[in-house]
Amino acid sequence: MTSVLRFLSSQSTAVLSQLCPQGARSLFTFSRTSPLVNTLVPIRASHLRKRKRVDPKIEQAREARLKKRIKRLLKKDKEMVAVEDFFVMPSLLEQVRERPPVSVSFEEQERRAAIEKEWSRFRRQQYLAEEAAMSAMVTSQQRALQELRAESEELFQQAVQVDPLLIQYQRLGPTETPPISAYDPPDGKYVDLTPME
Amino acid sequence: MSAVCVVRRPLIAAELSDVEQRYKAHLEQLFLETSVLSDHEIQVMEETVKLKKRQRMGYDDDEDGALVLAADKEDMAADKLQEFQPAARLTEADMTTNRSSQLRKLDVPLFLLVKQKLGNKAVWMMPQGSRQEGETLRQTAERILMTCCGTHLRTTFYGNAPCGFYKYKYPRTVRSENNVGAKVFFFKAELSGGEVECNSDDVQEFAWVTPEEMKEYLPQKYLDSVLPLAVSI
Numbered sequence: 001m002t003s004v005l006r007f008l009s010s011q012s013t014a015v016l017s018q019l020c021p022q023g024a025r026s027l028f029t030f031s032r033t034s035p036l037v038n039t040l041v042p043i044r045a046s047h048l049r050k051r052k053r054v055d056p057k058i059e060q061a062r063e064a065r066l067k068k069r070i071k072r073l074l075k076k077d078k079e080m081v082a083v084e085d086f087f088v089m090p091s092l093l094e095q096v097r098e099r100p101p102v103s104v105s106f107e108e109q110e111r112r113a114a115i116e117k118e119w120s121r122f123r124r125q126q127y128l129a130e131e132a133a134m135s136a137m138v139t140s141q142q143r144a145l146q147e148l149r150a151e152s153e154e155l156f157q158q159a160v161q162v163d164p165l166l167i168q169y170q171r172l173g174p175t176e177t178p179p180i181s182a183y184d185p186p187d188g189k190y191v192d193l194t195p196m197e
Numbered sequence: 198m199s200a201v202c203v204v205r206r207p208l209i210a211a212e213l214s215d216v217e218q219r220y221k222a223h224l225e226q227l228f229l230e231t232s233v234l235s236d237h238e239i240q241v242m243e244e245t246v247k248l249k250k251r252q253r254m255g256y257d258d259d260e261d262g263a264l265v266l267a268a269d270k271e272d273m274a275a276d277k278l279q280e281f282q283p284a285a286r287l288t289e290a291d292m293t294t295n296r297s298s299q300l301r302k303l304d305v306p307l308f309l310l311v312k313q314k315l316g317n318k319a320v321w322m323m324p325q326g327s328r329q330e331g332e333t334l335r336q337t338a339e340r341i342l343m344t345c346c347g348t349h350l351r352t353t354f355y356g357n358a359p360c361g362f363y364k365y366k367y368p369r370t371v372r373s374e375n376n377v378g379a380k381v382f383f384f385k386a387e388l389s390g391g392e393v394e395c396n397s398d399d400v401q402e403f404a405w406v407t408p409e410e411m412k413e414y415l416p417q418k419y420l421d422s423v424l425p426l427a428v429s430i
Contacts, residue, residue, distance in 0.1 A: 092233055096234070096239065097233045097234045097239070098233065098234070099230070099232065099233065099234055102230050112223060112227075115219060115220060115223045116223075118216060118219075118220075119216060119220045122216045122217075122220075133425075133428045136424075136425040136428075137360065137425050137426065137428065139425070140360060140361050140362070140422070140425040140426065141358065141359070141360045141361070143362055144358075144359040144360060144361055144362040144382055144383070145358060145359070147362050147364075147380065147382075148334070148359060148362075148382060151380060155333065155334055158333040158334070158335075158357065159333070159334060159335070159357050159358045159359060160357070160358060161357050162357075163354075163356045163357050166353075166354075166355065166356055169353075171206065171387075174206075174207045174208055174209050174210045174211075174304070175208070175209060175210065176209065176210055176283075177209060177283035177284050177285075177286060178208050178209050178284045178285075178286065178288070178300075178303050179208070179284065180283070180284045181284075
């Protein structure tokens with residue numbers, strides 16, 4: 001049995017060596033070798049089956065159809081896709097909905113511009129304060145780690161480990177009013193679906 | 198040595214400052230002017246027209262009993278709001294300025310300070326203690342917090358790395374050849390719940406304070422190491 005297979009494999013390698021300039025052996029590797037059988041598993045083999053003689057006209061028609069389909073897809077690519085966020089309900093664009101225009105006096109406009117500028121200045125101060133606080137925290141931590149390293153390398157390595165429990169971190173933010181202790185919330189609206197008997 | 202900086206995060210949003218309030222009003226006005234009429238406003242407009250017509254024609258107003266007018270809707274909403282009593286923003290602890298309460302000054306972060314025995318004296322500082330063999334600094338910090346403040350206090354530590362450093366020398370009487378002083382590494386932890394219980398001999402008192410109030414308790418050098426951690430943002 002094995003001798004038959006070996007003969008066949010030698011035949012196929014002979015065929016391949018004619019078809020491809022690379023070593024025929026490089027296309028096949030002996031995998032799944034067992035004491036009984038050496039099976040050939042092609043990994044990078046090209047087409048070995050014979051091609052049917054097709055009418056060149058039918059082949060050309062097929063290619064033409066494929067090219068048409070590709071062209072249509074490419075055309076679609078150039079169309080602009082509607083952005084979900086910019087969609088406005090048609091009912092909101094009706095005439096009835098338009099607010100009567102308000103005329104803003106010159107003083108009011110000046111006041112508004114002044115408020116915007118004041119806000120911009122305020123936010124900048126806030127940002128600078130936050131940046132200063134953050135950088136102070138970072139410097140403090142860097143110094144602590146430096147001193148720890150100078151003290152003990154082992155402790156430093158332990159300190160620098162990522163804490164896996166902290167990766168899933170959740171916290172409820174502050175609310176307008178504090179939570180009421182022992183609060184009994186009222187039942188919301190619900191539809192009673194208990195079967196009546 | 199390890200020390201722990203425990204922070205109680207704010208429970209309520211801070212009051213808006215003057216600039217913020219004025220800007221908020223300004224934005225609300227702008228949004229109103231550039232917006233489209235809402236369903237409610239259209240209903241109000243239509244109803245005022247209808248009611249005027251009816252009054253002119255001499256109809257009774259009571260005929261509209263079945264429909265819910267826009268004005269009625271507004272009243273019902275206002276009534277429902279009145280029924281709910283939210284908790285007060287200024288708590289009891291605020292009124293009595295009870296510094297050992299967690300529920301004082303709910304809009305700012307508060308930091309825990311304890312009066313611990315250091316040698317012979319009792320000193321105000323963050324919970325502190327020395328590292329034992331085989332412990333990492335963070336484990337030391339967790340142990341210290343449990344011994345100083347009791348087991349009921351639940352905290353979340355912000356990672357394995359220390360975030361602050363302070364070193365001090367022992368007084369001459371206590372100094373030995375090897376131990377001239379101590380190096381303290383600060384760890385930051387966030388309060389998740391529970392109350393502080395000082396039942397050990399070391400810790401006599403505790404207080405939850407803001408960074409401004411810390412100046413009353415802590416010496417300047419210690420404060421310099423701690424203030425970067427105790428930020429009010």
